[in-house]
Amino acid sequence: MPELSLIGAPPSMEIARPGPDRPTRSVGCVTTPELVKSLAVRSLIRELRATES
Numbered sequence: 001m002p003e004l005s006l007i008g009a010p011p012s013m014e015i016a017r018p019g020p021d022r023p024t025r026s027v028g029c030v031t032t033p034e035l036v037k038s039l040a041v042r043s044l045i046r047e048l049r050a051t052e053s
Helices: 039-050
Strands: none
16 A cells, blocks of 8 residues: 555554565656746656656
């Protein structure tokens, strides 16, 4: 379960980390040539590229 879903879990519930083979979520961005010129879109793309694993 996502970590935020476990906030307030009862003490009887055991929480274990899934380990290195845990599921992952990918994030992508699609834009147009016109919008890629905007500072906001360039900043978003820069941040997405910086966090690639």
